[in-house]
Amino acid sequence: MGEYPILTLTVFFPVLGAVLIMFLPREQSKAIKSVAALCTLVSLLLSVLVFGGYDRALAGMQFVESIPWVRDLGVRYALGVDGISIPLLLLTNLIGFSAVYASWQIDDRVKEFFSLLLLLISGVMGTFVATDLFIFFLFYEVVVIPIYLLVIMFGSSKRVTKEYAGMKLTIYLLIGSAFLLVGLIALFIQARGILGFPSMDISTLASLNYPVPFQLFAYSLMAFGFGTLLSMFPFHAWSPDGYAGAPTAVSMIHAGVLKKIGGYGLIRIGLFILPAGARYIAPIIALLAIANVVYAGMICLSQKDLKYIVGYSSVSHMGYVLIGIASLNLISLNGAVMMMFAHGVMAALFFAMIGNLYHKSHTRNVADFGGLAHQMPRLATGFMVAGLASLGLPGTVNFIGEFTIFVGAFKNYQTLTIIAISGIIITAVYILRTLGHVLFGPRRPEWDHLRDLEGVELVPLLVLGGVILLGGILPFTIMDLINSGVAQLLAQIGSVQTGGIF
């Protein structure tokens, strides 16, 4: 397979689909949906091939492609995957594929919807496979605008209007990325001074020794930029409103993978290139992570709208990822990456189920429902799988992630870890209470007309639910891969001890 640019194909197949869709006539909504499904399926299969074909014994960057792109900036069109990026690439495609099916009921402006959705999926994938900082950033911001257009065109206005939600989300993320971009430019100029020639290659940049004050400065900018994307407290306010306003597919992709670019960036760019900066800032991130877990978890307890519950819950769970990243050791980082994968699948399944229910019942209010398991047993299964995964039940892939993070983090932050573990209890309270109220209890006749999941609606449940269980039962399929990636990354930067400014 070495000859085929498999990563390029994976990333650009959806773009091809988007272009094709733009030329299809407006009325052919069936054909448009099929093209979207087909392209995401091809990308999914290719990423499964990458997942299977990756040589774990060899580790390191594989499936590498590298073409000179802009000489005077040292930019190369360079793609490659390692143990950290493959799970996230796979995740993107799993969710992208499911998202197309979760949007099957869209029948107005189908053309715009699916072409923007495909562009969005490509953009997200690109960030995970780019090994050049400039190319990474190109993909990183590509995603923002399709999301805005999708939210204002197809979103829903409940507590806040969709225009407000879309703009809030966009501006938050862009301001974050402005700081990130200043950090990147400063890094680029600094590295150019040391190297004597321009380079944007992430591993070349990582091989240099930057002065510690500079690392502190650049890492804090990145922590701000990536932290905003990862909905780190106190920059999380965009997330619940944004998810509530967004159409189902966008909520799935946003909560599922887009946020994870933040975590991925903190590891791949922040920690890898600026280890000393990471070390000094880590305790602050750990503190903020606790705020995420506990504060957002508490807010969840008082939410009444299903999407807000999952929205705040995802803010809360990102706290686990952050504390994993802040602990800077092999186990905790493994856990953080695993958690990103696990949370992505879970959140996407949750939003798919909520979207389906909302489409049929036109309400997301917990109090309006009751006993839905009578009328919609398959939907209830989906909700239960997602819910139980969300509270980290053993047997689901989320348990593996959370457990690993806490084991890793306990070495560095005993007290903080214990507080973070309380997040599991908070999650259990709001998830079980919500699901109990919505799904179980006496049958409510006003919902008798709701039809259960059928036909294509089952795809998200089968794909994402299957992965949750499969990953929970056979965690080593993914964990070994992540471990090889993280171990190599840590080996390259030498041992990093936390300590920092506290």
Place this chain on the structure above:
Amino acid sequence: MAYELLAPEILTALLGLLLLATGLMLPEQGKKLVGPLAICGLALILGKVIINFRLEAVLFDGVYQIDMLGNFFKLLFLSAALLVFFMAGRYTEFFGKRKSEWFSFMIFATLGMMVMASCGDLLTLYIGLELMTISFYILSAYLLNDGLSAEAGLKYLIMGALSSAVLLFGISLIYAATGSTVFNETYQVLNAPGHAQAVVVAGIALLIAGFGFKIAVVPFHMWAPDIYQGAPTPVTAHLAVASKAAGFAALLRVFMAALPLGLFNWSLALAVLAALTIVIGNLIALPQNNVKRLLAYSSIAQAGYILVGLAAVNHYGLKGLLFYAMLYVFSNVGAFAVTTLVEVESASTDIKAFNGLGQRAPMLAAVMTVCLLSLAGIPPLAGFAGKFYLFSGAVQAGYLWLAFVGLLMSMISVYYYLNIAKAMYIGACESDTPFIVPLSSRLALWLCLLGTIIIGIYPAPLSQLAEMAIDMFF
């Protein structure tokens, strides 16, 4: 003599005169030919500039310089003029019987810019500038029945004359201090030790103010919004894109070739002006409801970004300046092209006129969105690559704060650009009649769209071209 070297300028002058003459002589029927004639002529001249691109010569004892920097800008002006002619299409009907003169004035304005880009002497610069500005006085007031247009013309005349006076005063002070107006000679005199006179500093300050008017840099920007809003839209496009680029070409030549940096730190002064321009331009653009006015404020902010490159005075910065000026042609003319078409269709440039454009004319809405986002600097569009160069230059020159200001404000600018996108995609559409987009406008739209996307994704060719053009300064 080297007529070969001056061919582009001579041909442009002839084309302008020819169009003027055809307008007088041809009967009403034949005037349809004027547009195609102007376009063919400009395309030929553009071809000539491309063939001549690598030629270098100094003519008339340094008064006129043919080099790659000048050719780069000539390429830019001619492309801009061509795109504007393409997109003007149905708008020229508004000019009634004075259509051929309109083309002719546009070409004279372009000629003025070309002279500015190649000048090697302060007075030649001034002549080019006046040729351009006087043509624009007339062009701004070209809609005779429209009060706003007349007001724009008059305002531009007064403000333009004032700024020319300021510039001329600056030139005279430099002449007084050095005894020459030729760039190389002033540089040599000023670079000699012990020449830091107050009069030179005053001269430089007046030059900055004079050029500041032309490129609409804060605090010399007051004239721009009214004139941009009042002038006929294709004229506004040319004014916002090409005349601004011409101002930068002249600024670049004067500051890099005539005034040694050691004399007076004009770099810092420009950096402060750039920051002010970016902040104020973007902030005032936020509440605007008229798209032409919004684009006026946005182009004030854009001038601020471009100025960052000159303030940086290094490789990346200057390259960014040229790069950005070129991509700005595609992105801004694209935005103005859509505005023109909407104005022809609905006789308004209010943001409400754009409502529902996404459904009535998806192509127009797509071009508008892409071009505006490029101006905002969202990757993978051209504006991002340009800003990357500009702010890399600024950081390298030690202006980290400028990078913060510039990038933050460019993200904030997304707000008002997206407001237009919002109107286009979810605004309620009042009429369902399909949009008539003439073939030539369609061509302009495609060129702008492809230019904006291709430069963004693969910036290497343009960056090499810019590299060659600024090589003479290093």
